[in-house]
Amino acid sequence: MDKDHLFHDEQTGVPTLLAALDELRHQIVERGELLVLYFNFRRYSKIEEIYGWEKLDEVLTTTASAMRAHLAGTPLANAALIVPFTGDDDFMVLHVPPPATVAMTETQLTELVTNLQESVSAEIEAEHGDEIAALFDIYVGRTHVVVDPKIRLERMIYRGIRDAMAAAMSVEARERARKISDLRESIRTRGIYIEFHPIIVAATGEIFGYEALARGVMRSMRSPEVMFEIAAQANLLWELSRLCRERAIEEMPTRLNDEALLFLNIDPHDFADPEFTPGALRVPDPRRVVIEITERTAIKDYPKFRNQLSAFREAGFRFAVDDAGSGYAGLGSIANLEPDFIKLDISLINCIDENFIKQNLVETMVRFANDQGAQVIAEGVENEDEFETVKSLGVHFIQGFYLHLGRAMPLSSRSAATTA
Amino acid sequence: MPDQERPRVLVVDDNHDNADIIREYLTSLDYPVAVAYDGEEALRLFEEQRPPIVLLDVMMPGRDGWEVCREMKQHAEHGRSVRVIMVTALHDWVDKRQAIQSGADDFIEKPFELAKLGEAVQRNVRRLPAHS
Numbered sequence: 001m002d003k004d005h006l007f008h009d010e011q012t013g014v015p016t017l018l019a020a021l022d023e024l025r026h027q028i029v030e031r032g033e034l035l036v037l038y039f040n041f042r043r044y045s046k047i048e049e050i051y052g053w054e055k056l057d058e059v060l061t062t063t064a065s066a067m068r069a070h071l072a073g074t075p076l077a078n079a080a081l082i083v084p085f086t087g088d089d090d091f092m093v094l095h096v097p098p099p100a101t102v103a104m105t106e107t108q109l110t111e112l113v114t115n116l117q118e119s120v121s122a123e124i125e126a127e128h129g130d131e132i133a134a135l136f137d138i139y140v141g142r143t144h145v146v147v148d149p150k151i152r153l154e155r156m157i158y159r160g161i162r163d164a165m166a167a168a169m170s171v172e173a174r175e176r177a178r179k180i181s182d183l184r185e186s187i188r189t190r191g192i193y194i195e196f197h198p199i200i201v202a203a204t205g206e207i208f209g210y211e212a213l214a215r216g217v218m219r220s221m222r223s224p225e226v227m228f229e230i231a232a233q234a235n236l237l238w239e240l241s242r243l244c245r246e247r248a249i250e251e252m253p254t255r256l257n258d259e260a261l262l263f264l265n266i267d268p269h270d271f272a273d274p275e276f277t278p279g280a281l282r283v284p285d286p287r288r289v290v291i292e293i294t295e296r297t298a299i300k301d302y303p304k305f306r307n308q309l310s311a312f313r314e315a316g317f318r319f320a321v322d323d324a325g326s327g328y329a330g331l332g333s334i335a336n337l338e339p340d341f342i343k344l345d346i347s348l349i350n351c352i353d354e355n356f357i358k359q360n361l362v363e364t365m366v367r368f369a370n371d372q373g374a375q376v377i378a379e380g381v382e383n384e385d386e387f388e389t390v391k392s393l394g395v396h397f398i399q400g401f402y403l404h405l406g407r408a409m410p411l412s413s414r415s416a417a418t419t420a
Numbered sequence: 421m422p423d424q425e426r427p428r429v430l431v432v433d434d435n436h437d438n439a440d441i442i443r444e445y446l447t448s449l450d451y452p453v454a455v456a457y458d459g460e461e462a463l464r465l466f467e468e469q470r471p472p473i474v475l476l477d478v479m480m481p482g483r484d485g486w487e488v489c490r491e492m493k494q495h496a497e498h499g500r501s502v503r504v505i506m507v508t509a510l511h512d513w514v515d516k517r518q519a520i521q522s523g524a525d526d527f528i529e530k531p532f533e534l535a536k537l538g539e540a541v542q543r544n545v546r547r548l549p550a551h552s
Contacts, residue, residue: 011494054493357527360527
């Protein structure tokens with residue numbers, strides 16, 4: 001059987017370690033040294049789970065071509081860009097300095113790596129947008145393998161690769177510590193701001209409400225996913241959540257008109273926070289606040305969770321199940337929460353105009369919601385085709401980048417705010 | 421689509437009778453049809469002939485339809501352009517979710533009516549870049 005496909009990653013066209021070693025062996029022995037750079041790509045909040053594996057494939061293809069393009073203009077132009085295994089998402093660069101050249105100094109290498117990281121990040125941002133780019137970090141570790149004739153070449157190289165990988169991991173650990181300290185500083189100085197993303201009535205285009213999305217003022221904290229993941233690692237979830245809630249509610253009077261609803265993301269962990277009570281949320285009118293709970297977090301103890309919800313419900317707050325349809329939970333678990341709104345997972349909306357199964361699922365959800373007395377919000381609508389498709393499927397409200405292009409209209413009558 | 425050449429359809433079903441019925445029907449609609457009776461053969465024909473439309477049975481011995489679909493959709497050159505229609509009873513939400521995660525574009529319920537199958541093929545043909 002043809003095994004060629006085992007030596008090259010089909011998606012990126014990058015060869016695997018085994019294929020590259022075969023070609024490099026002679027040069028390594030002759031030169032007596034090898035530089036190994038290991039690129040560890042850290043992805044926050046499971047990018048594949050949010051956008052699907054297709055998206056990560058695309059991002060990796062961009063990464064590979066950006067790395068090739070950047071390396072072409074450096075002393076590492078002839079280095080081999082490889083993947084450890086086919087389908088893997090880490091990359092390595094193996095470089096044997098050409099004969100009669102001097103190896104790069106540590107300072108030159110550090111500068112090269114920094115520039116490479118910046119150029120790959122910029123390319124990911126240009127191709128896939130800043131939301132995706134903010135979910136990516138690149139950590140690079142490096143080692144110099146000096147050939148020792150007493151030791152078998154392969155083993156030396158494999159050890160070198162493991163050392164470079166460990167170095168990349170330790171860079172990651174250092175960066176994480178820095179991010180935790182950035183987060184503490186952000187919480188101490190209340191250094192976050194709120195973006196209000198409009199949600200419109202599908203039929204009329206009028207603004208129905210806004211989802212509050214918190215971002216850190218510091219560059220390392222600009223992605224909410226990163227901020228909350230770091231908060232979970234540092235045991236600062238409650239503190240961060242409290243700050244985000246306070247900031248969003250504080251800005252209600254100035255940023256929202258009198259009728260628009262505020263959609264507020266609440267982590268299921270927040271329900272264990274003694275300071276998270278209906279009274280502690282200082283809102284002018286609880287009926288204007290919709291608490292969003294994500295389906296992504298498994299809720300094991302439904303009866304208990306529903307009791308906690310009921311105190312908020314009695315005070316007038318409403319509920320939305322966020323990311324609905326993202327997991328394998330099915331419709332039963334959504335019904336269990338008795339939501340007022342069901343926000344469809346972004347993966348169901350992405351390219352929905354092209355995919356008839358997604359259309360069928362959304363239609364099912366709309367029917368289900370109508371039976372349950374709930375209303376459906378399509379999130380992540382990015383273009384006109386998606387917009388028209390979800391509208392034709394009977395979705396009640398629409399949210400997404402498409403609306404940020406000036407298509408949302410201010411609410412002009414009181415009636416829309418009271419339809420839910 | 422009277423003016424355009426009809427795209428090739430790859431029919432994959434381990435049940436020879438089913439596969440033959442579908443082949444005959446699509447041939448009567450002027451589609452060029454290739455048939456594979458298992459996943460391995462399907463992937464081989466896919467590589468050789470690059471059909472823009474694939475009708476894929478899910479329950480097959482060896483590599484099932486989900487696995488075959490995923491592999492086709494992950495194909496470096498042809499994965500983005502092929503449209504895969506699963507031929508299966510996708511009963512509930514979870515089944516359909518799985519279909520999306522395998523990269524499938526459409527499904528038709530089993531047991532199927534030939535006319536519905538024809539409609540499904542047509543609506544996917546309309547989504548092919550050259551036919552839109």
